[in-house]
Amino acid sequence: MVRRIPRGRVATYGQVAELAGLARQPRLVGYALHALPSTTTVPWQRVINARGMVSLRPGGDGWLRQRLLLEREGVLFDARGRVSLEKFRWHPSRRWPVKKVRK
DNA sequence: ATAGTGACTGGAA
């Protein structure tokens, strides 16, 4: 699911969980990302919390790395280290039908 | 089996 998030856009844990069919289990998304190998090609940096902030230890290595990766792809952070979800949230175009397409 | 711990969240304060 995370691989679908386009460059320069972000999604929240809850959003990813929802889209992945794991409603109400955003933490599971966090566990999954936490378990990724350092060599992963999954764009994990594009997943942030519902407050628009990086959910890693503030000031820590991971925190800084995630922020740099995002800024590198055009995501802006305000002075308080927050991303405007209104501007950068990814809105997936419904492609794989939820149920059955009418017609 | 029990208890503690979160890469979380929505709602209350």
Add this chain to the structure above:
DNA sequence: CTTCCAGCCACTA
């Protein structure tokens, strides 16, 4: 607008 807090539930020891 912000911070706080209870609910959350898989995972681990």
